[in-house]
Amino acid sequence: MKTIYFVAGEVSADNHGAALMRSLRELDPELKFIGRGGPQMQQVAGNQFKNWIGDAAVLGLWEVLRKYGYFRKQFRETLKEILETKPEAVVLIDYPGFNLRLAHALQRQLPQQKVIYYVSPQVWAWNPGRIKRMARSVDLVLCIFPFEADLYKKSGIPAVFVGHPMIERLQARKIDVERDSDLIGLFPGSRLREVRKIFPVMIETARLLLQARPTLHFQVAAASEELAREMSTATGALAPLHDRQPIQIKVGETAQIMQRAWTGIVASGSATLEAAYFRMPFVLVYKVAWPTYLAARLVVNVKHLGMPNLLADREVVPEFIQQQAKPGAIAKAAQPLMENARTRERMISEFDAIVSKLGGSGASERAARAILKEIGRLA
Numbered sequence: 001m002k003t004i005y006f007v008a009g010e011v012s013a014d015n016h017g018a019a020l021m022r023s024l025r026e027l028d029p030e031l032k033f034i035g036r037g038g039p040q041m042q043q044v045a046g047n048q049f050k051n052w053i054g055d056a057a058v059l060g061l062w063e064v065l066r067k068y069g070y071f072r073k074q075f076r077e078t079l080k081e082i083l084e085t086k087p088e089a090v091v092l093i094d095y096p097g098f099n100l101r102l103a104h105a106l107q108r109q110l111p112q113q114k115v116i117y118y119v120s121p122q123v124w125a126w127n128p129g130r131i132k133r134m135a136r137s138v139d140l141v142l143c144i145f146p147f148e149a150d151l152y153k154k155s156g157i158p159a160v161f162v163g164h165p166m167i168e169r170l171q172a173r174k175i176d177v178e179r180d181s182d183l184i185g186l187f188p189g190s191r192l193r194e195v196r197k198i199f200p201v202m203i204e205t206a207r208l209l210l211q212a213r214p215t216l217h218f219q220v221a222a223a224s225e226e227l228a229r230e231m232s233t234a235t236g237a238l239a240p241l242h243d244r245q246p247i248q249i250k251v252g253e254t255a256q257i258m259q260r261a262w263t264g265i266v267a268s269g270s271a272t273l274e275a276a277y278f279r280m281p282f283v284l285v286y287k288v289a290w291p292t293y294l295a296a297r298l299v300v301n302v303k304h305l306g307m308p309n310l311l312a313d314r315e316v317v318p319e320f321i322q323q324q325a326k327p328g329a330i331a332k333a334a335q336p337l338m339e340n341a342r343t344r345e346r347m348i349s350e351f352d353a354i355v356s357k358l359g360g361s362g363a364s365e366r367a368a369r370a371i372l373k374e375i376g377r378l379a
Helices: 011-027 039-045 061-066 068-085 096-109 130-137 146-154 166-171 192-212 225-237 254-260 270-277 290-299 307-312 327-339 341-356 363-374
Strands: 003-008 032-037 089-093 115-118 140-143 159-161 180-187 217-222 247-251 261-267 282-286 319-321
Touching (some): 003 011, 003 039, 003 068, 011 039, 011 115, 011 166, 011 363, 032 039, 068 096, 089 096, 089 363, 096 115, 115 363, 130 146, 146 159, 166 270, 166 363, 180 192, 180 254, 180 327, 192 225, 192 261, 192 282, 192 327, 217 225, 217 254, 225 247, 254 261, 254 270, 261 270, 270 282, 270 341, 282 327, 307 341, 319 327, 327 341
Parallel strands (some): 003 032, 003 089, 089 115, 115 140, 140 159, 180 261, 217 247, 282 319
């Protein structure tokens, strides 16, 4: 039986990996999947596939350093498993801190091993020089943004633009619902450390918006019950108004809130593209620990943080990063999106243009075909 080894280290990569596995199996039912990822991938691959997402999904320099021993052990185990099983291909999904090192180690210890990178690392943002090093250890890059393929090809790496796998997932979550002009969506991120930094800023912004417009209410998208509990302790700062609690925390309803809310405040990350897809005008906010921010500033080489702005190559969405993430400034930027029809329509039109660049549905199947072609299982 032909085997493909997967490595995914975050929730979004788990979703993309599971969709890719399903497409691969439809095209070649005899394939076996091993490796490490999350519960979605494990459900497709079976119990021999390791679910490590809970420990692997970390954010920031200091959290990585704190868990250095854990990652070192996982790296050695992963490398050993690949060297022993010698799969048809190793498919690395995003997670560059771990996966790029793994690719380089495989190139040294098992140079004939086929290595394919899916959801290519954003080296163009934080270290373009690493693309040349990737050329020595990666056989094929499957790109989800249209401009990436040309960048990799210029450095001698075979690359294919397959489209963004998010599109097919979000299409399935579309609902027929009208927007509530008094509803503001809050999206503070999917990691505990993000939430602890960003959510208090969002709560204070909500308080300022309520002062100006008491009819407003807010819904918070929580990625898990654990994060919902963390957030619920912070909402006490937003005192009940006229015998009502103006803020609700909802678990697993990101797509629904984005389609019901009139405006949103969104933490930088994949949620910014989801908001653009669902045509929800929003303001972008991001805060991390200062050492992490300063370390990132040394290596990040882009003008914008939000992916919609990067794809448009201009600030379509107002960004409030680190010390700029002040509730007063965020509230001021949100108000035109709440009240001015032309401002809203202009942003939504920009979103439509951005989403049209992402390749439509079918990314997982295109990626699966490219992988099978690379390993000689498809003509």
